[in-house]
Amino acid sequence: MTLDVWLLLGPVIVIAAIGAVRLVHRTGLPSLLVFLGFGLLMSSGFGVVLHNPETVQKIGLAALALILAEGGLTTTWSHVRRSVPLAMVLATVGVAVSTVVVALVVRYALDLDMTKALILGAVLASTDAAAVFSVLRRLPLPPRLAGALEAESGINDAPTVIAVMLLSSSAHADAGLGTFLLETLVELVIGAAVGLAVGPAGAYALRHVALPASGLYPIAALALTFVAYGGAALLHGSGFLAIYLTGVILGNSRLPHRAATRGFAEGAGWLAQIGLFVMLGMLAEIDELPSAVVPALITGTALVLLARPVSVAVSAAVARVLRVDRVSWRDQAFLSWAGLRGAVPIVLATIPWAAGVEGSEDLFNQVFVIVIVFTLVQGPTLPFAARLLGVGAPGEAHELMVESAPLEELNADLLQVKIPPGSKLHGVEIFELRFPSGAAVTLVVRDGRSFVPEGSTRLRVDDELLVVTTAACRDEVETRLRAVSRRGKLAGWYGEQGLE
Numbered sequence: 001m002t003l004d005v006w007l008l009l010g011p012v013i014v015i016a017a018i019g020a021v022r023l024v025h026r027t028g029l030p031s032l033l034v035f036l037g038f039g040l041l042m043s044s045g046f047g048v049v050l051h052n053p054e055t056v057q058k059i060g061l062a063a064l065a066l067i068l069a070e071g072g073l074t075t076t077w078s079h080v081r082r083s084v085p086l087a088m089v090l091a092t093v094g095v096a097v098s099t100v101v102v103a104l105v106v107r108y109a110l111d112l113d114m115t116k117a118l119i120l121g122a123v124l125a126s127t128d129a130a131a132v133f134s135v136l137r138r139l140p141l142p143p144r145l146a147g148a149l150e151a152e153s154g155i156n157d158a159p160t161v162i163a164v165m166l167l168s169s170s171a172h173a174d175a176g177l178g179t180f181l182l183e184t185l186v187e188l189v190i191g192a193a194v195g196l197a198v199g200p201a202g203a204y205a206l207r208h209v210a211l212p213a214s215g216l217y218p219i220a221a222l223a224l225t226f227v228a229y230g231g232a233a234l235l236h237g238s239g240f241l242a243i244y245l246t247g248v249i250l251g252n253s254r255l256p257h258r259a260a261t262r263g264f265a266e267g268a269g270w271l272a273q274i275g276l277f278v279m280l281g282m283l284a285e286i287d288e289l290p291s292a293v294v295p296a297l298i299t300g301t302a303l304v305l306l307a308r309p310v311s312v313a314v315s316a317a318v319a320r321v322l323r324v325d326r327v328s329w330r331d332q333a334f335l336s337w338a339g340l341r342g343a344v345p346i347v348l349a350t351i352p353w354a355a356g357v358e359g360s361e362d363l364f365n366q367v368f369v370i371v372i373v374f375t376l377v378q379g380p381t382l383p384f385a386a387r388l389l390g391v392g393a394p395g396e397a398h399e400l401m402v403e404s405a406p407l408e409e410l411n412a413d414l415l416q417v418k419i420p421p422g423s424k425l426h427g428v429e430i431f432e433l434r435f436p437s438g439a440a441v442t443l444v445v446r447d448g449r450s451f452v453p454e455g456s457t458r459l460r461v462d463d464e465l466l467v468v469t470t471a472a473c474r475d476e477v478e479t480r481l482r483a484v485s486r487r488g489k490l491a492g493w494y495g496e497q498g499l500e
Helices: 003-027 032-045 053-073 077-109 114-123 129-136 143-155 157-168 177-208 216-234 239-251 258-283 290-321 329-337 343-354 360-378 382-389 471-487
Strands: 412-418 439-446 449-451 464-470
Touching: 003 032, 003 258, 032 258, 032 360, 053 129, 053 143, 053 157, 053 216, 053 239, 053 258, 053 343, 077 114, 077 143, 077 157, 077 290, 114 157, 114 343, 114 360, 129 143, 129 343, 143 157, 143 239, 143 329, 157 177, 157 239, 157 343, 177 216, 177 239, 216 239, 216 258, 239 258, 258 343, 290 329, 290 360, 329 382, 343 360, 412 471, 439 471, 464 471
Parallel strands: none
Antiparallel strands: 412 464, 439 449, 439 464
16 A cells, blocks of 8 residues: 555544544443454455564554553552552562463463463463553542552553563573563563653653743653653663653653643553554454464453452452452452453564464464453443442542643633733732733742732732633733733723734
8 A cells, every 4th residue: 555545544544443432432342342343344354464463563562652651641649559559469479370370271271382371371461551441440449449450450561571572582481480580570670760760850850841832741741751661671671660650650740731741641542552453453364263262262261260360369368468458359359350451462462473483373363352252241341240249439539630621612711921021010910900800810820839819919020820711801801911011000091902
C-alpha cells in the first residue's frame, strides 16, 4: 500500500474504533476485543497481514510503555497507596507462582518441554493494565481492592517482560534459578531507582520552568516518562517499572496544567491501545487459530481456575506474614477472577517468536485465543462477581475530575491576565474594575502565591489574574481591562473605552 492509502486507512480505523468504544462501553467488555477484531478484519478481509514478529514486538513494547505511562499519570496515589504493598507481592510472588503452576499443567497436559512451558506460563502471568483500567474504573469497588488491581497491573509487566526475555534467550537457557532470580531483581531495582529519580526531578523542573505555551506541559510530562524508560533500559534495568513509577510521581505532583496533562495522556494511551491491538490482530492469521482453540482452552482454564487463584492465595499469605495486608477470602476470590489479560500477553508472545524459539508461533496463537475467549467470559461478569462476593461498594464516590473542557459546555471562558509594568491597573481595587455581572476575578497569583481575592483587594504590577466570564461578556471584560490599564479606574470619565 502507498503512504496516501495508509494515511487514509489509519484515521478511518481510529475513528471506527472510537465509535465502537461507545457501543461496547455498557457491556463491560474491554474495548481491546473490538480493536483486535479490526486487526483480524484487516488481515482476513483485506489481506493486510504482518509477517514480522520482531517488528511487532518492538512496536508493541513501545506501545505498552506508552500505556503504562498513561496508567501512571492518571493513577491517583491516595487511592492506591494502601494497596501498593499487596500489589507488589502480587506482581512478584504472584507472577512467579502463576508461571510455575501454568508451566506444570501444560508440561503434562500439552506435552511441552519445560522451557516452552515456562515461557507460556510467564507470558500469561501478567494482568493487563489497559484491560484492568478500562473495566475496573467503571466498577464501584472499595478503594483498597480497586487500588490493588490497578497497581498490580501497572507493576507486574516489568517482572514478566524480564522473565520472558530471559527464558527466550539462548544465552540464559542453561542458567540456574539463582542466576535468573538475581538478574530479575537487579533489573527491577535499577528500574525503580531510575523512576524514583526522574519522577521528582521532572516534577520540580516542570514547576519551575515557564514554558511559552500551555500545550507544551503535557508533552514534556509524557517525554519525561520515556526519559525514565530509556535511561533504565540503557542501565540494563526495567524500563517498564521506571516509566510507571515516573508517571505516578508526575501525575500526583502539583504541576502546571495538571488536568490537561492527564487528558493528553489518556488520549495518547487510547491511541496506543488502538494501534497496538489492531497491529496484533493483523499479525494473527485467522486460518491458524482454530487449531489453537483446544490447547488454549486447556491452558486458559488452568490459568483462570487454578494458577491465578493459587497465586493470589499465596500472595495473600505472604502479605499476611509480612504484616503488610490482610486479604479476606471474598477479596481473594474477586482478585482471582478480575485478573484480566489483554495486549500484554499477546505482545510478550512475540518475544520468543522473534527470538526463533521452536514452536513459538503456536504459542502465540494459543495466547491470542486465550485473551479473546477469557476476556469475553471474565469482563462482562465482573459486576456480577462483585455483587455475588459482596465486595462491591455502590455508595463509593468516584474520582471527581475537573478540567477546562466543561467551560465550553457552560458557554464560559477563562481569561489569564498579567499586569505589566506601567499599567494603570496597579493600585486598582477589584470592585473598581466594574466587570459585568457575568464575570469575576476568581484567583490572584502574587509572588508565587495564589489566593482568592476580595472586592477590596488592591492589584499590583506582576499580579496574574484568573477571570471567569460568560462568552457573552468576554468582549466587554477585555475592553474594560484595556481601558483601566491605559487610564486607570476613571477610564470611562476620561472617555477611554479600551477599544483596539
